[in-house]
Every structure is written in structure tokens, then in C-alpha cells.
Amino acid sequence: MKKFESIDLYAPLQRALAELDYVTPTPIQAKAIPPAIAGQDVLGCAQTGTGKTAAFALPILDYLGHEKPRARPNRPTTLVLAPTRELAIQIGDSFRSYGKHMKFHSALVYGGVGQNGQVNSLRRGVDVLIATPGRLIDLMDQGHIDLRDVEIFVLDEADRMLDMGFLPALKKIIAALPSQRQSMFFSATLAPKIRELAGSLLFNPISINVTPKKKSVELIEQRLRIVRRDNKVSTLTSLLTGKNVTRSIVFTRTKHGANALVRKLDKSGIQAVAIHGNKTQNARQKALHAFRNDKIKVLVATDVAARGIDIDGVSHVVNYDMPVEPESYVHRIGRTGRAGQDGIAISFCTGDERDELRAIESLIGQKIQVENPEEQFEAPSGKPKQRGGRGGSGGGRSGGGRPSSGRSQNQRSGSGQSRGRSGNKNKRGFTSNSRSNGQSSRSASAR
Template sequence: MQNFESLNLFAPLEKALRELNYQTPTPIQAKAIPPAIEGMDILGCASTGTGKTAAFAIPILDFLGNEKPRTRAYHPTVLILAPTRELVIQIADSFGDYGKHMKFRQTLVYGGIRQDSQVKSLKHGTDVLIATPGRLMDLMEQGKVKFDDIQIFVLDEADRMLDMGFLPALRKIVAKLPEDRQSMFFSATLSPTIRELAATFLFNPISVTVPSKALTADGVKQSVRYVQRDEKVNALHSYLSSDKVDRTIVFTRTKHGANNLVKKLERQGIVALAIHGNKSQGARQRALDAFRDNKIKTLVATDVAARGIDIEGVTHVVNFDMPVEPESYVHRVGRTGRAGAKGIAISYCTSAETKELKAIEKLIGFDLRVENPKFKFGESAPAAKGGKSASGKSQGSRRKNKSYKPHWQMKGRNKRRSKTASA
């Protein structure tokens, strides 16, 4: 497949792609679209930013345009599962762009909002159902959606599905699907668990792999800065205050950490919003819209919430917390430097996070540039006598505490704590 014109697609679909200036397919598109159009099962290893949405959306729309399957109330023709509400919305937007000259119905099903409008849409009949597993299970149990007419099933970001604990729900949903169907399964990684899952969902699939190294683009300058844990916020504040830093996504390890970081930044004059799984759908969408519209320049996110988010013009990525999984580093950095643009990614690494750093460097195949190579752990920034350290604790009161010992007398204890923190 050299170009989209060679596919002889459904004419209105081809027209939309031409208007979108889709000429040369990405590697995942070139490898996956032709067999998918032929009705074969696909096992694709590719992440966001590779064009994988088009890799399954184009074959689906071509099928709908040529076959024109009839729809019934509560009986969708195509089922697409995605791990997050944001990704569901983005997939739907892509279908809207590619299918803008076609007549088809799509229904979005996800939690965080009332289900009334979603059920109403299903009742009217829908061609494409794009859903998160949790809310879809709720509707299944209520009898508001039935899978007898499913002809194409897509599982997107399967590895993230497993990370979020959706495996039991996936098995229950797939068990209700007709055996005579086409299935497409996409994942950023192909671990043994993922391969085992694919073996139960797919029939004689075509395997398509896009190396993850393509995501660590040359246009992204990547570096690491060693810091003490209690100096991270001040370091981030200084970084974000620079005139050279524009639209930035800051990653934290936990939802609680994201909320706390936003509060601390705001106290220092940096306007930021957080997105994570505990935020309502409305709050998450408002935060994303504010970031897209340049109303705020700093978005604080967890891995799960930010996975699949495609926002143009992100200039900087900051790993406030080092990711536990090295693959998550690739996804985080992939938020910037997209479509050939330049980007900067910096990671703040404490002594307890050096294990994660080494795992990341092993995965990406090179050592990150160290911004402060002379830094030594245990040497905190000096604070005024009796004043407050970066953590806000009184230095004088710590010295009055009989149990307090300087860091050089606590090496063994710190090592044990480091191992626990990085385990």
C-alpha cells in the first residue's frame, strides 16, 4: 500500500481522506488497512501518535459504506472498546472526520455522566458503538445493549485496559459477541499476558508491529535532573516560570499527587489543572478544553488519564514522578514532538527513583542527558537558619528533635527506604 487512492475505498470516504490531505499512510496504516478491508483479524502493536485510529476506522467505514448493514434498536453493528472516556471521544471525532460525507450513526458510551442520552441513542439504532468497559457492562446488565448483530470488534489500547483492571469485564463482553465476526486488537506492548488474551479473542490474525522507538522522536530533547524529593516542587516552579516553557503536561504517579501538585503550583502563582480518573467527565473535559484553547499552559496528569490524548502544540513534558513502567515513559514523552514538531521532555529523578531511570534508559536504548551531573544526593539546598526548607518544615524544630539524625548517619535506613519506594 503506497497511498490511500490505491485502496479503491468507498467514494465518500475517499473524498474525506483527500480533503484531510491523507496521501501517504503511516507504517501501521500501510500494514493493517489492506488485510482489515479483506475482513481478516488484526493484532497490532502500536501506540498513540502512530495513526492507528485510522488503521481501524478506515476499514470499518469502508465496510459500512459498501455493505450498508441494517441496524436495530439496541443492536450495534460495530463495537470499539477503549480504556478512557477521553480516548472514546477522540476515536469518535476521527470517525466524524473520515465519515463526514457518509450517513452512519455512532454512539458513545462512558461513565461520569447520566446514561439516558446514551440509551436513547442505542434505541434509535447505531452503526458504531464506542465504549469504555465499565459503563458498557452496566448497560449490558440492564439489557440496554445487545451484541447479536456485531460484525466488527475493535479492542484499543489493550495493555492499558489490563493495567486498569478491565480484564474480567473484557472477558464477559467478548463472551457475548458472535463467533462469526472480524476482530482487531491494538496494544502498545505485546507482553505474554497480552498475547494470551489475543489468542482467545482473535482467529488466525495478521500481526502488525510498529517499533516503539519511532515514538522517541529525534525532535524531542530528553534529559533528566537529579533532585531531592522535597525540592521537586520548587524545581518545577522555576522551570515552568521560564519564558522558554510554553504548553506543558506534567506527569505524576498518583491521582492524589496530581491534586496536591496543582495546589502547590497555584500557591506559587502557576495556574494549572489536573486530569485523572477521580475527576468527573465534565471536569476532565473542561481541563482539556482550557489547555487546548491556551487558557492554561500547564496540565497535570496521571498516566491513565493522559493515555491517548492527542493535543497539538504541546511543547514540554515534565515527569514530576518517574513512571514505574518504562513503557509509560515512552507514552508520556510522546505527548510532545508530534507530527514532526520539536519538543522537550525533562524528568525529575530522586535517589529512590534511579531504578526506574535505569529501566527507562534500557528500554529506549540510550542514556538521558543529565542536566546537573555534579549533583550528589543528600546535599539539599541551604535554608535560612530557623527558616523553612523547600518542604515547608522548620529547620530549627528538626534539630531540636532528639530522634533527628543528619543524612550521613542514616545511610542504611535511606537505602532500605529507597528499595521500598522503588519496588
């Protein structure tokens, strides 16, 4: 798949892509879209910013366009699970953008806002449900969502799901899904726990790995600045007022720290806004809108924003506090250097944070260049380190492919091959997933 026009996508979908100037697919799109259209399960290793939303959204919309399922009240055909509200909203925007010339119904379900509007949207009928796990389970428990008709399931940013403690929620959602379905599973890493989870969700998946972790961070210019605890604010202020700093995300370890830093920057004449788990959904969306539209140049965030925020043009990421988990470093700095643009990540390191620095350098397999090697680390303070809270929601699971639908590319060209799956899948961790033999309930002739 070298060009979008080379694949037989639903015509209104191709029209939207042409209007969006989508010509050449990214690697994850080129490798994932054809098997996904053919109905195969997909295991994709790809970080945010690589175009993976289109990698699953386009096959889903292509299926909806050809099969034209009815949007049933409270019973979605497709379920996409995301770990954070911000990512869920962005995925919803992408579906609307790609499917603007199509007739389909989508709904967003996430916490932090009242549920009445979401419930009403579900009652009007839904083809594509995009959800985070907390609110999804709440509405399932209240009888507002029935997942028995789900034919396509997508679990996005699976590693973030596990990091945020959503495994119990995933198990509950998984148990409510039918065993006959197509599943797509995306993660920035494929650690053993992620592979175990994927093994319980997927049936003979196509495995795609386009973003090795080391390679991704090597594309970003990384710098380290040795600082004293009492000089952090002045060092940051000097950095943010530099002429080459156009749009910055500054990461703190705690929510209180983020709020305090915004106040200090404001006193220094730098407009900034904080985003973290204690902010209301409206406040978070307002902050992101101001940052995206250049009304605010500095976004101060905790790790809740390290993923799921896809904003181009971030020139600098600053680790004001070193992250406790080294993996968070990779997710943080990945907010810059996106879409082929240059990006710079600068980390402030005090004497208390040298252990975190060593863990990060071990993970990424390289030493971070020190900007001021003449500076000596001050003695550790001896105070216990605080760990920042996490926020957001998401989750999901799959146990195999949708029943054979005859939607394969071969069948499009008349070969008559079916997309069906047969045989039994043994119990693997969550539920027993069986696939019956037989003919597809959906065929190309239905189109």
C-alpha cells in the same frame, strides 16, 4: 498503499479524506487498511499518535458505506473498545470527521456521566458503538445493549487494558460476541500476555509492527534532573517559565499530589489544571478543552492521562514524580514529539527514586542524560512509596473474522474471490469459536 486515493474507498469517505488533506498514509495505515478492507483480522503494534484510529475507522466506514446495514436499536454492527473515556471520545470524533458525508449512526458509552443520554442514543439505532468496558457491561446487564449482531470488533490499546485490570471485563464482553466476526487488535507492546490475549481473539491475523518501543522513545529528547524533595516545586516553576516551553504535561504519582501541585503552581503565578481519575467527566473534558485551546499551558496529570490524550504541540513532558512502572515512562513521554514535531521529556529524580530510574533505563536500553551531574542525590527518606491509582474504562475481544462477506479488493476488481473464512477454531482461553463453511451472507452484488 502509497496514497489514500490509490485504494478503492467508498466515495463519500474519499471526499472527506480529501477535505481533511489526508494524502499519504502513515505506516500503520498503509499496512493495516488494505487487509482490513479485505476482511482479514489484524494484529497491530502501534502507539497512540501513529494514526491507528484511521487504520481501523476507515475500513469500518468503507464497509458501512458499501453494505448499508440498518442501524438497529441496541444492536451495533461494529464495536470499538477503548481503555479510557478520553480515548473513546477521540475515536468517536474521528468517526464523525471521516464519515461526515455518510449516513451512519454511532454511539459513545463510557462512565463518569449519567447513562440516560447514552441509552437513548442506543435506542435510536447504532451502527458503530464506541465503549469503555465498565459502562458497557453495566448497560449489557440492564438489557440496553445486545452484542449478537457485531460483525467487526476492535480492541484498542490492549496493553493498557491489561495494565488497568480489565481482563475480567474483557472475558465477559468476549463471551457476548458472536464467533463469526472480523477482529482488529492494537497494542503499543506485544509482551507475552498481549500475544496470548491476541491469540485467543484473532483468526489467522495479519501481523503489523510499526512502533518498536525503543525506537519511539529515541525520537524524544530525554533529560534527567537530580532534585532535592524540597526543591521540586521551585525547579518546576523555573522550568515552566522558560521561553521555549509552550505547552506542558506534568505527571505526578498520585491524584492528591496532582491537586496539591496545581495549587502551588497557581501561587507561583502559573495557571495549571489537574486531570485524574477522581475528576468528573465534565471536569476532565473542560480541562482538556482549555489545554487544547491554549487557555491553560500546563496540564498536571496522573497516569490515567498517559494514554488516550492525543494533543499536538506539547513541547515538554515533565515527570515531576518518577513512575513506579517503567512502562508508564514510555507512555508518559509519548505525549510529546508527536506528528513529526520535536519534543522534550524531563524527569525529576530524587534519592528515593533511583530504583525507578534504573528500571526505566533498563527498559528503554539507554542512559538518560543528566542535566546537572554536579548535583548529588540526597539520602533516601525511608518513607514507603505511594502508588498512584489508575482510572478509566475499556475492553473487548474477538474470536475471528466476520462471515465471508465478499468485500475483498480482488472481488472489487471482478476476480470473484470471497473474503470468507472456513474451518473451525479450537477453544483458546475464552470461548469456543467455530467458523462454518459456506457462502457469504454478504456479497459484492449487494452493493
